[in-house]
Amino acid sequence: MRKIVILGAGYAGLRAMKELHKEAGLQITLINRDLYHYEATELHTVAAGTKAPADIIFDLESSIPEGVDFRSGTVNKIDVETQCVYLEDENIPIAYDYLIVALGFESEDFGIKGAAQYALPLANLADAFAIRTHLEQRLARFNDSRDENDLSIVVCGAGITGIELVGELVYRMPEWVAQHKLPADKIRITCLDAMPAILPMFDAELSRYAIAHLADRGVSFQTSSAIDEVTATGVRSGERVFPAHTIIWTTGVRGSHVVANSGFAQKRNRVAVEPSLSLKGHPEVFFIGDVSAVADPGSGHVYPTTAQISVAQATHAALNLKAQIAGKPMTDFTFKSRGTVCSLGPLLGIAQIGADGSMKLEGRKVAAIKKLINDTEILEVSSIGNMISHAD
The missing domain is CATH 3.50.50.60 (FAD/NAD(P)-binding domain)
Structure with a gap:
């Protein structure tokens, strides 16, 4: 043997x-x-609270066939x-x-000063739940603190993970505003990236659609903004400081x-x-x-x-x-790619399908494609039973 x-x-x-x-x-x-597998591509949904941890995990025991020895x-x-x-x-x-x-x-924090200490990474299930807990606590605290930084969120990194997280946040924010009776006009979501363009892996028209959708909901994009330092109260890029009490790290x-x-x-x-x-x-x-x-x-x-x-x-x-x-x-x-998808919250997204990306999609139809991709990934690594159990 x-x-x-x-x-x-x-x-x-x-x-x-x-x-x-x-x-x-x-x-x-x-x-x-761990004793479970989690869908790493769905961590942003747990971080924003649009899904619970149980929605993106399954026990490894249910995926390990007879004859395979599993050791935790x-x-x-x-x-x-x-x-x-x-x-x-x-x-x-x-x-x-x-x-x-x-x-x-x-x-990966690239050795940037304060990033490891003050920014919240999004690399595993525990990270995602920690972000959700931290964010909800800061928002709930505003009515006592009256500190507008409690209403400010900085997402460091505008790759697909960062954009998908921002999409979930703007979808969830009206619920938080109503729950805690927050001033909606004081909410600030800022997305920083060192690159000059947002989502350059997509067709320019699709990228513009994504940016416009999020900007219309109050997101401020700051491109060509390399991060120099993270503190307990904000992020510094060159001479500019972006104040926030919630700093989320998705840069790499x-x-x-x-x-x-x-x-x-x-x-x-x-x-x-x-x-x-x-x-x-x-x-x-x-x-x-x-x-x-x-x-x-x-x-x-x-x-x-x-x-x-x-x-x-x-x-x-x-x-x-x-x-x-x-x-x-x-x-x-x-490797031949099946395409690339970026969600903009649970109901919308952008996608380029096929190895050449010739099929370009935007809007609500992409949410169904994203769901199909998630189901396919579960089936590829686990069982049809786990795929069905994760159906919405």
Whole structure:
């Protein structure tokens, strides 16, 4: 029996397990810190309170097939020379013949002064719930404090995560205003980004639609605004200060810190792998998802970290692992996008569908597409039962 160890039960880890578990002669161990899987693409909905945590999670037990050994634990280190994985608070390492590293992402603050201390990251379920709790407490406090900074929100980062979060916030804000009897004209939502354009990955017309929709609801966009410092009362960009008591950090992500702790050559905890997705010099080790840096053979650019790409990498890594066992050559990873979607709250969005993005959509019809994408992602990594249980 060949020992296969999979680290992480996000989109990539669960998909790899699903692809491998029916293969004869494999002893599969899945290791994850939590007892549940959460839809990382839906964290912004929990942060804004439009969904509860239970709406975007399912127990791992319901997704792990018979014959797969699940272990709840925190990975501390990987040693590819001895082919062992070390867990925190456990003295006995876990040996493997083949390893799939799918440990996911962490928030990246780029060393900006005060960001780690004062900004609220959005990188996992606990982060999302902490944002919701903090925001609701600040809004509720205004009637006693009369401090307008309690009504001010700064979202750092205008990528898809930041824009989707802003969309949820403007959708939810009327409910908060009515609940706490807040002065609606005093609410401030500011979105800062160092880049000169908002949502440049979309067609310009779609980007304009998204910006106009959010700006009409009071969102202030500040582009070409690199963040220099975060404090307890605001964000500084050059000579400008944007005051707020709620500062949310969506500027970027990096791979798991376990990558650097294990001594791998990396950049932002992402390992540059071979086209087969295996580690150079160690074909028995695969890095997929947010901890891998894979170059698009067409453009030479590293693929972004998305759930869609993570699932595709997991499928390919599993095929290459099986090819190795069978004594067959591995193949290079290639990727064709199914498209890109950005929600603007639960009812609206923008989308470019297809590998060439030729189908361009905006408005309410995109909400249905977003739901279909979420359902498909659950089905790709779990079961139809979990997909149905997460239907709205």
